Amino acid sequence: MLSEPRSGRLAAWGNALLAGQVSPDDAALAIVGDDAVHRVEGLPGEAGPVGLTLALGRLRALGVTGFRVALPVPGHPLGLSGPPEFNARALDAEEAVVSSGAPYGLVPEVFEAGPPGDVRVEVVWRSLPVREAPPADVPSLGEAERELAEALREATTALARLDVAGAGPVAEAAVDAYRARAERERDVLAPGYPPRAVRVLELAQRVGLLVSVAYEHGPSGAVSASEIAARGEVLRPVERVARRAQVAAYNAYVEEAGRDRR
Structure with a gap:
């Protein structure tokens, strides 16, 4: 809870990019944070993993107008709207990003390598279809x-x-x-x-x-x-x-x- 969830960084800075508040490079740097690299896999029109800058541009071209966050845990599907495959992956990760304007969601998979004190963190965001419906249990x-x-x-x-x-x-x-x-x-x-x-x-x-x-x-x-x-x-x-x-x-x-x- 103390550390900002990666889905929060991606949603917040992705929204700032869509609003024209920041440049693509600045958004990507803010999302990566202290990690080594982030990639996005499974985007329509892309044969393999791509970098964040290209991925955010692709999502905008696909019709995405905003990003929401989901922070589900067992018994509490907070922010999710389905379908079951996406919900299951998001629940395993305990976080996800759900697009607004187009039916795409992103779930992070985190990989760590290296000796103690010099650990390299790489994140792969899996793009999956989501159901366009109100997210579960999100308050005003x-x-x-x-x-x-x-x-x-x-x-x-x-x-x-x-x-x-x-x-x-x-x-x-x-x-x-x-x-x-x-x-x-x-x-x-x-x-x-x-x-x-x-x-x-x-x-x-x-x-x-x-x-x-x-x-x-x-x-x-x-x-x-x-x-x-x-x-x-x-x-x-x-x-x-x-x-x-x-x-x-x-x-x-x-x-x-x-x-x-x-």
Whole structure:
């Protein structure tokens, strides 16, 4: 939850490219991020894998007008619309990009190679047909913002009772690392997104931090099975709310563009 999903980067910067806010090369660089290379495989009209710049141009030529994000997990097909083959691949990856305007979806496959400290990450995006239908369980920005604020209050109170919040120096180091990264990466979303989407995504990331710290750095000493279960009962709904908010933020460009066209 702390790291930006690759599908989020592709959707956000792909939307900025479609809107004429950034150049194809700048969009591709932002999507790749710290990875070594990204390719797209299975695009209509292409015999093999192609680079991101060519792939985004091809998708635009095929009629794509925007990109949405899906962040599904077992039991929660968040952002998906079918068909089953695409949904199954997206569920395995726990993320995907779904095009608007043309029935294409992209699912990342991540490959790592190299020794520790010098790992090379390559990503292949598989292009598959998708069903043109409303995505599953995606809230509006307003709903997501309200849900996040409520979930954060409830989770903080419950975790304090379980002696999980403020879990010592390791947790503090995680928080400090997140803050340092946030200062380096002030562009939370690509150009062209509404300010409310940026605010919702930032809050979702902070809630995700709370979830990660609580899962990974609980109270010191032995933790019983009942304590682990109690922590999970508190965190699972919060994690769900944060994922829904992330998707709402990334999808805000397509939703606003749709309202403008009506």
